[in-house]
Amino acid sequence: MNPDFLLVEKMKTGNSKAGEEFIKKYYPSIYQYCILHIHDRNCAEDMTQETFLRFFETIDTYTERGKVKNYLYCIAGNCIKNYFKKKKEVLPGEMKDIPEECDGMELRLDIERAVDSLPEDLKEIAILFFFQGLKQREIADLLNINVPLIKYRIREARKKLSEYLGR
Numbered sequence: 001m002n003p004d005f006l007l008v009e010k011m012k013t014g015n016s017k018a019g020e021e022f023i024k025k026y027y028p029s030i031y032q033y034c035i036l037h038i039h040d041r042n043c044a045e046d047m048t049q050e051t052f053l054r055f056f057e058t059i060d061t062y063t064e065r066g067k068v069k070n071y072l073y074c075i076a077g078n079c080i081k082n083y084f085k086k087k088k089e090v091l092p093g094e095m096k097d098i099p100e101e102c103d104g105m106e107l108r109l110d111i112e113r114a115v116d117s118l119p120e121d122l123k124e125i126a127i128l129f130f131f132q133g134l135k136q137r138e139i140a141d142l143l144n145i146n147v148p149l150i151k152y153r154i155r156e157a158r159k160k161l162s163e164y165l166g167r
Contacts, residue, residue, distance in 0.1 A: 004068045012059055023052060026069060029132060030076050036115065036127045037080045047083060051076040070142045073128070114164040118157055125150060126157040 007025075010018035030051050034044040054075050055062075062071070115126055128134045128142070129150075136154070140147045 002064070005064055008059065008062060008064070008068060011056075012062075019056070026072055027052070029069065030072050033073060033076055033127065033132055034080060036112075036131055038083065039112065039116075043083065047076060047079045050079045054079070066141055067138065070134075070138055073132070073134075073142055077124075110165060114161050117164055118160055122153050122157040122160065125153045126161065129154055129157075 007018050007022050011022060027048060031044055031048045034047040034051075035041065038044050038047065051072055055072060115123060118126055124143070125139060128139045129136070134142070136147055136150045140150045143150075
């Protein structure tokens with residue numbers, strides 16, 4: 001049996017320990033997903049918290065149709081879209097989240113700029129595949145598109161990233 005299913009069922013009964021375990025398990029992945037889109041620690045933390053808040057608000061009606069992690073990515077994606085709609089301007093050059101103690105800070109900046117340079121359809125898939133480690137089938141289910149298109153977009157993203165980073 002799926003351990004996440006049991007965890008969610010415990011949370012539905014009000015088990016706070018299960019809720020804490022759930023957050024500990026998924027917070028880092030959802031935060032990283034948000035930071036790769038927003039590039040601002042405070043906003044990414046807000047988006048991550050908003051993601052979990054929305055999940056817990058609807059937990060009673062949640063039914064497992066796939067991995068719960070994919071459902072969290074879907075919620076986070078909606079939070080990010082709402083953030084950009086409210087902001088009305090996207091400044092892709094803002095790189096506020098680079099930790100000062102990060103090894104290879106220049107490489108990290110180059111990679112983030114390269115990802116930001118991708119068209120939105122490729123950027124989303126690149127983040128999910130290369131940074132979040134989702135499988136092609138999981139991405140297809142999450143984005144509601146077929147696997148061959150995912151494969152094509154991964155190839156295109158890889159090619160564009162290589163071109164960008166090769167400069």
